[in-house]
């Protein structure tokens with residue numbers, strides 16, 4: 001209050017001249033305060049859904065978010081570390097799938113916020129909560145990379161279908177729509193593209 005008063009008087013001298021006040025341009029850095037919403041709580045919004053329904057959807061969406069963030073990172077790891085004769089096509093394919101997963105991540109996280117919840121955001125929280133097995137830091141062969149990705153997709157698909165059914169039964173049609181037309185369809189498509197790489201067909205001479 002004192003600072004504001006000083007600033008006001010410094011700018012409105014009776015003679016009409018203006019005086020430079022460095023305090024007005026100083027960034028107030030290092031600020032901390034109590035959270036305005038605790039994780040796990042729901043802020044009721046006027047969306048026609050009960051707090052109980054929103055909480056149920058938020059919990060399932062957060063699990064899917066943690067697993068989708070992990071799958072996105074698994075795609076990047078394999079995009080960088082892929083090796084061998086199919087390097088170029090898999091390098092591009094892994095990044096394409098990663099982009100689609102990143103789009104889903106934003107939609108899932110924002111759906112959580114739309115329901116009045118709080119989404120996971122930071123890597124440490126994702127690592128603590130994902131259901132997808134952690135890969136080694138080192139480089140693995142292409143069939144192993146693809147197998148890991150398929151395992152991750154299947155975990156997500158099983159959860160997404162259960163969550164979609166749950167959302168539909170609770171009347172949360174928006175969440176059901178996101179899960180069915182976004183998460184499930186995208187993951188199913190990516191499973192197809194990956195799995196076909198693990199079919200051992202002859203390259204030159206038919207068997």
Ligand SMILES: [Fe+2]
Nearest residue numbers: 079080091095
């Ligand atoms: Fe890249």
